[in-house]
Amino acid sequence: MHWQQKLIHLFLLAVTFTGASQVPLTPSVNVGARSWLSRPWNERPSEDAMGNLVFQSLSSLMQMMPNSKHPFGHSIVRAIIPKGTLLYHGTFLGTCPSMDWMALDAEHAMIFTFGANGTLFTYTTTRDIQLVYFDGCSGNDVPGVIDTQDLLIWGEPGRRGHRSEDWMAEEVDRLVDGCAWAKQHGIDGFLRMEFDFEIMYCDLTQGLKLVSSTPTVNPWANYEPTKPSMAGVPESRAEDPRAMVPPQGPRLPSDQCSPEATFHGLTKARLTERNHRKQGQTVGNNFPPYSYPNGWKGNLPVLDLEAFHAGTWHNQFPGEPRVYIDHSSMITLFDPSLTSLVEARRSMTRDEYRAANLSKADITHVRADIAEVMARDPFTGSGVDWQGLARVIQERFADRLPFMQHLLHQPEVNVTAQLTRVRRQLIISLIPYMHRENVGEPEWFAEIAHRCAARFTDHLPRAEFTKQERVLHHATEEVLHEVCRVYTEAWVEAFDAEEKSIPVVQGYLEKWKGQFDSLVAWLDWPVWIKCDPPCGVDEVCRVSQGAPWDPDSGHEPRCMPIDLEKFVFPPGSV
Numbered sequence: 001m002h003w004q005q006k007l008i009h010l011f012l013l014a015v016t017f018t019g020a021s022q023v024p025l026t027p028s029v030n031v032g033a034r035s036w037l038s039r040p041w042n043e044r045p046s047e048d049a050m051g052n053l054v055f056q057s058l059s060s061l062m063q064m065m066p067n068s069k070h071p072f073g074h075s076i077v078r079a080i081i082p083k084g085t086l087l088y089h090g091t092f093l094g095t096c097p098s099m100d101w102m103a104l105d106a107e108h109a110m111i112f113t114f115g116a117n118g119t120l121f122t123y124t125t126t127r128d129i130q131l132v133y134f135d136g137c138s139g140n141d142v143p144g145v146i147d148t149q150d151l152l153i154w155g156e157p158g159r160r161g162h163r164s165e166d167w168m169a170e171e172v173d174r175l176v177d178g179c180a181w182a183k184q185h186g187i188d189g190f191l192r193m194e195f196d197f198e199i200m201y202c203d204l205t206q207g208l209k210l211v212s213s214t215p216t217v218n219p220w221a222n223y224e225p226t227k228p229s230m231a232g233v234p235e236s237r238a239e240d241p242r243a244m245v246p247p248q249g250p251r252l253p254s255d256q257c258s259p260e261a262t263f264h265g266l267t268k269a270r271l272t273e274r275n276h277r278k279q280g281q282t283v284g285n286n287f288p289p290y291s292y293p294n295g296w297k298g299n300l301p302v303l304d305l306e307a308f309h310a311g312t313w314h315n316q317f318p319g320e321p322r323v324y325i326d327h328s329s330m331i332t333l334f335d336p337s338l339t340s341l342v343e344a345r346r347s348m349t350r351d352e353y354r355a356a357n358l359s360k361a362d363i364t365h366v367r368a369d370i371a372e373v374m375a376r377d378p379f380t381g382s383g384v385d386w387q388g389l390a391r392v393i394q395e396r397f398a399d400r401l402p403f404m405q406h407l408l409h410q411p412e413v414n415v416t417a418q419l420t421r422v423r424r425q426l427i428i429s430l431i432p433y434m435h436r437e438n439v440g441e442p443e444w445f446a447e448i449a450h451r452c453a454a455r456f457t458d459h460l461p462r463a464e465f466t467k468q469e470r471v472l473h474h475a476t477e478e479v480l481h482e483v484c485r486v487y488t489e490a491w492v493e494a495f496d497a498e499e500k501s502i503p504v505v506q507g508y509l510e511k512w513k514g515q516f517d518s519l520v521a522w523l524d525w526p527v528w529i530k531c532d533p534p535c536g537v538d539e540v541c542r543v544s545q546g547a548p549w550d551p552d553s554g555h556e557p558r559c560m561p562i563d564l565e566k567f568v569f570p571p572g573s574v
């Protein structure tokens with residue numbers, strides 16, 4: 001099935017038819033007892049270690065590719081969109097909303113601007129907009145991706161076992177109940193990600209000014225449901241167009257916006273009614289006949305898939321550039337103190353980890369943390385730029401680690417030459433941490449590993465950390481400790497390996513290969529997600545999100561035609 005058809009199915013056909021509680025917070029990470037700096041330099045992280053996952057989430061925030069690779073989000077974090085930013089709302093009803101969905105890219109909003117009343121509204125923010133961001137594919141509305149929202153709103157992260165028939169009406173519930181929560185905390189809305197970023201906006205009369213309202217040029221612009229189908233369009237394509245086009249209007253004067261919460265213009269009652277009417281009907285690939293605007297000449301293509309294209313603009317760090325994340329408020333469910341999830345993960349693969357596995361007690365803890373975070377002003381933490389730090393750490397090793405793997409995976413032609421190159425790489429990475437005293441002694445190696453692990457985190461102002469920053473700090477320490485352990489363990493052997501026999505060196509190289517391979521797999525850094533070879537000028541790189549857009553065939557980045565219309569899913573992928 002074409003994406004285009006999928007979108008039209010979803011948005012055209014388918015559419016036609018508590019406050020802060022006095023409960024204990026999560027136990028604080030006990031920095032003294034758990035600090036990596038007090039542990040032996042060559043101690044390995046435990047099987048339950050979560051530092052890699054916390055670090056990975058932190059470095060992935062607001063980026064399309066890593067959040068598409070791992071659709072089940074684990075972070076709840078405050079975010080701000082500054083004054084003067086454009087936001088878009090597209091509607092096929094021509095009515096302006098008061099509580100509804102907004103897009104950051106016009107291409108995204110324009111999916112909804114079909115039909116005679118199709119209108120693109122453009123707003124500007126008149127102040128900082130306060131949002132709560134859920135990472136992963138949180139806008140996709142399938143089980144797993146919405147766990148963190150349902151945890152925040154209802155305290156029921158596993159609320160949804162499957163995507164219900166009435167999911168659009170449920171989205172309105174999520175908006176209404178979410179906004180009731182948001183109102184208590186001075187939050188303007190929720191930020192989510194599907195094929196592009198979107199906002200569930202709680203009150204469009206607050207913090208926004210309408211700057212433009214455009215009746216759109218679209219292929220159904222002149223379509224009247226009551227008119228017979230356009231001449232030349234086969235009757236089979238337009239079986240009963242009246243069933244296909246959503247109920248329209250009435251058009252309200254621009255100062256009289258819909259007072260109710262709406263899902264792209266439709267109230268819950270209307271969505272439910274349409275859904276019931278739809279039941280029993282087979283929804284085919286029958287689209288209403290095209291009906292171009294008066295005066296239009298030539299073909300007018302359907303451009304909905306440009307919304308997917310716009311999403312790829314936010315693929316990599318810094319991702320969506322209009323959003324500022326308050327890292328000091330980043331609540332992560334990879335927090336090792338949430339033991340119910342730690343236990344659940346033991347029998348799961350990374351792709352299965354989800355918030356639904358939280359115990360009742362841990363749900364209470366997390367919700368208390370959320371209340372505590374929302375009770376303080378945003379950006380009240382230490383001021384450390386955690387995502388910037390995570391980026392600096394990744395950059396230092398992002399090309400060196402794969403290069404090291406490349407060297408270690410060379411066929412055994414000349415072991416001496418291979419050792420020389422690997423040894424050079426070990427020195428390059430560790431030399432800033434080497435002292436000239438005690439060279440070659442056991443304490444010299446221990447000191448190298450210790451300095452390597454501590455350099456980026458030791459000086460940070462711990463006393464000023466929020467509870468959430470302590471989790472980030474611990475995770476960053478854990479990641480660096482492991483990177484530095486693997487490098488230093490290899491260095492201990494490589495130091496005098498040039499004096500060793502060929503079979504001994506061969507054994508070392510084999511061992512290091514395994515160590516570096518495991519390290520790279522454990523880290524799974526977002527900086528490594530890319531199309532390889534790079535895409536051409538006529539392509540974009542995209543990571544599949546799985547349901548509901550893609551078949552469940554993994555999350556490998558793929559180059560796709562920039563002219564996405566030509567992209568067709570493999571058979572059986574509907």
Ligand SMILES: *[C@@H]1O[C@H](CO)[C@@H](O)[C@H](O)[C@H]1NC(C)=O
Binds near residue numbers: 223248
């Ligand atoms: C557009 O809205 C008007 C009311 O404002 C309504 O009469 C008309 O039917 C709508 N157009 C379509 C195609 O439904």
Ligand SMILES: *[C@@H]1O[C@H](CO)[C@@H](O)[C@H](O)[C@H]1NC(C)=O
Binds near residue numbers: 344356
């Ligand atoms: C985790 O949650 C999923 C979905 O609710 C459930 O199927 C699974 O059994 C749970 N696993 C554990 C270990 O709790």
Ligand SMILES: *[C@@H]1O[C@H](CO)[C@@H](O)[C@H](O)[C@H]1NC(C)=O
Binds near residue numbers: 414416417
């Ligand atoms: C292996 O490489 C080293 C260093 O590059 C070189 O001196 C030596 O001649 C090479 N040995 C063989 C057998 O090619």
